Amino acid sequence: MQREILNPDELAPPSGFNHGVLVDGGKTLYLAGQDASGPDAEIVAPDDLVGQFEQVLSNLSTVVEEAGGSSNDIVKLNVFVADRDEYKAHLDELGDAFGRYFDDYPAMALFEVAGFFADDARIEMEGFAVVDDE
DSSP states (O other), rough: OEEEHHHOSSSSSOOOSSSSSEESSSSSEEEEEOOOOTTTTTTTTTTTTHHHHHHHHHHHHHHHTTOOOOGGGGGEEEEESSSSHHHHHHHHHHHHHHHHHHHSSEEEEEESSSSSSTTOOOEEEEEEEEEOOO
């Protein structure tokens, strides 16, 4: 499987994401929305966006690993947050967390939403991965 990061010169330089990820080969894995639920189905780190972000990345990685891949195989993420300003205020810490899971940022979008299924959730992510088919 080959993967190419695409950031056309005609677009603003990305920060914290890539404009596109072109993948040749592999199998597509559709990742359901993951909140910061731990194995007991309780939200980890209530009132702590960064702690929840870490748990969400761990949950997504667990799903991709079950399919035979790694977090680096995630090519697209939709990030849903309860408070966009809170997310922006923690960009450095969130970027550090991303660096522990990804060599390159996936293509991403950020959405501020009115609420989540779990009352204590501050963030949820869903997306796509392409795992090697060998």
